[in-house]
């Protein structure tokens with residue numbers, strides 16, 4: 081016991097001569113940070129076919145040690161040797177539940193059994209055996225509906241499922257009643273008798289009496305490692321608990337424990353772990369199991385499934401209802417001095433039925449203009465004078481003011497009959513003065529356009545009555561049939577491509593990031609990784625399942641956008657669908673990336689939403705990139721959604737195909753970004769081995 085004073089178990093535990101070693105740890109050092117040194121040169125020897133009870137106070141590092149043994153965490157230095165040759169040799173039950181709560185017991189066993197190469201019959205047989213052994217309820221029950229104790233027994237069942245040679249159990253009896261704990265210990269004893277090696281941690285020190293060897297851990301080392309009887313005899317105590325207290329007391333009071341830096345020398349050494357299981361980088365059976373798990377989880381959550389398909393429908397439907405339609409029923413103030421003088425009251429068609437060039441005194445052109453404005457869904461508010469009307473505009477009662485001078489029609493006639501001899505006064509009196517509220521750029525410009533086109537239209541009608549070419553009143557330019565698009569093109573026609581791309585990109589981002597992060601946060605990812613799952617298999621299985629969902633979502637969005645709301649679509653189906661499907665795949669990979677690098681949902685939400693807003697700015701939905709700052713104009717096309725949006729617009733609105741530059745650049749952008757993100761995930765997972773683990 082004097083060795084304890086050195087702060088590390090100086091005498092390496094020696095197994096009996098005939099005992100074969102199954103797990104051996106030497107000079108283990110694990111340092112999270114300067115104030116958090118978990119192992120200070122820890123040594124541990126677990127004989128084959130024995131139960132090893134690892135005891136120690138909360139936070140002493142038992143879980144960390146087990147996760148180093150199963151290969152989920154790495155030592156900073158030291159050696160770990162585990163006599164396991166294939167993944168199926170190890171059964172691991174983590175401290176937390178780390179199970180998918182939306183799966184049934186049977187589905188859980190099917191998933192983990194399949195991953196460990198068990199066939200259907202074997203899994204069904206073991207499910208029945210474990211149900212009896214662990215006194216589990218019907219295997220159709222969802223894990224989330226089980227009590228805490230039942231859930232832990234299912235978790236233990238996962239570790240026992242494939243009948244492994246080495247069992248690593250982190251507090252399997254927590255939350256179980258004494259009868260069940262006793263029965264589980266009995267089973268562990270019988271497993272050991274059949275040659276299986278078991279490491280078990282427990283807070284209930286006395287129940288560990290049934291273990292063959294006890295390792296008492298404290299202060300980053302094993303205080304002692306021996307059989308329960310020997311330990312009690314050496315400490316001269318009647319219980320293991322007392323033995324532990326005695327050893328702890330000795331460690332506390334030992335004069336040499338004040339400063340122990342000896343482990344630092346060890347920390348400089350290399351770390352080696354002899355747990356090289358040949359799992360391969362990608363196996364189809366594991367990928368199929370993940371697919372089975374993903375589909376089962378989805379089918380169990382019917383409301384979520386419904387939501388997945390309603391979301392694109394509602395998004396595109398509301399977009400079409402809300403965006404791109406001209407505002408109607410806007411108010412415009414009118415001060416019509418001509419009417420006030422000649423015909424007070426409301427305008428009537430008979431006031432302007434004649435030709436204003438022949439009889440300007442019998443025609444009220446100002447009335448014709450005001451009525452023309454009404455056809456543009458504008459409401460007219462009449463005022464007596466400009467000051468009152470302007471006050472109304474300033475109060476937001478109207479979006480603008482039109483002022484007609486007293487001799488408007490007469491001066492207009494002079495202007496048209498003899499343009500070269502028209503006086504400045506006639507020019508001024510034949511001019512309608514307009515004040516527009518431009519605080520809202522879109523509405524202001526629309527009112528302005530209505531005022532200009534209203535003038536052209538009413539003049540055209542008035543000139544026709546005088547048998548003069550209607551075009552005389554127009555600006556001398558003629559717009560012919562549009563090359564692409566239609567004369568009635570609205571904002572929605574242009575924006576529909578961007579909205580479809582955003583939906584097809586971001587719905588998979590949200591779903592994938594959410595799924596990965598949930599599995600990571602709840603510890604399922606870590607447990608799956610211990611069972612041999614590789615990130616490439618998680619990636620492929622997630623992408624396959626989400627592709628099916630995404631294909632349905634895309635079909636719904638396209639139906640609403642192009643069939644129900646009849647937005648322009650003259651291109652081929654194949655490039656259109658391909659852009660949207662591949663964009664969804666890029667979104668999934670981005671979601672996977674977010675799930676991998678984020679530690680919590682808040683950060684993931686910021687990353688997802690923040691990037692969504694930025695993509696909306698740069699993809700041309702809000703404003704064409706051609707009008708952006710030159711630096712953004714230069715770099716904007718490199719953003720993930722800019723080129724695909726241009727490609728989709730080129731296909732749907734212009735009918736272009738793969739051989740046109742915007743279309744193939746769109747595809748190149750999708751492939752480029754997908755590859756960059758896959759590489760990013762791969763490199764990050766190489767650098768950070770704990771990428772899939774979240775400590776609570």
Ligand SMILES: Nc1ncnc2c1ncn2[C@@H]1O[C@H](COP(=O)(O)OP(=O)(O)OP(=O)(O)O)[C@@H](O)[C@H]1O
Pocket residue numbers: 112116118136137138139140141142143144145175775
């Ligand atoms: N990822 C981590 N980063 C920093 N510190 C960690 C991390 N994981 C564990 N620790 C710290 O390492 C120490 C050992 O933790 P561990 O969970 O292994 O203890 P334990 O003996 O299993 O505790 P318990 O019996 O309460 O489960 C604790 O102080 C813990 O705070």
